Amino acid sequence: MSMSSVLRDVRSGVIGILPIALAAVPFGLLLGSEAVRRGLSPAEISLMSLIVFAGSAQFLTVSIWSHPAPWAALALAAFLINLRHVLMSASLSPKLKDFRKSQKALVAFLLADEIWALNERRAIYHQITPGFYFGTALGLYVIWLAATIAGTALGEALPAPETIGFDFVFAALFISLVTGFAKTWRALPVVISSLAASLFFKSVFGGTGFIVAGGLAGMIAAALLPPERKDAR
């Protein structure tokens, strides 16, 4: 593959992630300011954005942080919130034909929700290339880190995201992605099962297990559908 086509892929990756990365800015700011309020230093929360790079896990653990840090409880919380990434990486795995093993190790490190979702959408019509993947990942990674650091400095000067509707950005992005994946009637039982199971699980058990519960329910619904005709041949 030529250098110019690699650069073209990197560029479409960066452009693709840009609006989403910008929408993540208020959350990075909020995370930084919340972390300082919870007694983490700017260096510590920046380190977390640098090596954990998982928005929802970071928010939850920062909100329950205490000193000295209960590392096992915090790691377990991060593990449980991120269990959905087992499903996400398993789904992405066969779509990374152009990637070397060492590149896949880096892909896994950068597999935040938004990166995963954007690359799954890419895979509907294109082969995912390293240039595209790392373009999307780099864009979000840099902006997430910068926003976290800026948040530690801004502190309580920030408006709450819900007053400007920014808390809905993530939901709106995912809704628009779901409509992209739901091209045929076969997606309908998947979406409905996932919706019902995650709401049920959340209202009964609370916590964050509802994502995996909903994901599994949707997968079971898909497995029970009659085989697609192209598979049957």
Added chain:
Amino acid sequence: MSLDPATVMAIIAMALATYATRISGFIIGPYLPEQGRLKQALDAVPAAVLTAVIAPTLFNSPAELFAAVITAIAARRLPALGAITVGVGAVLLGRHFLGPW
């Protein structure tokens, strides 16, 4: 720039826990079937997981449900950024005019 040892250790443990979830799918990936029921289930992961992530948000308040419907309609015609803009506008309108459940 202060780094507390217990905090740094917790952050490293979180990083390892997160990485474990993200690499696991690539480790089992080569053993996953390329056809059949399990393949159908895996193909459904994007729609199923994305739906599950946002499901509770949608039922937070009437404003969110209203905005979710508007966003889904907008997403059929607009690129993601346009649909998100419409959705944020709708949630602000909804919060202004609609009460809690």
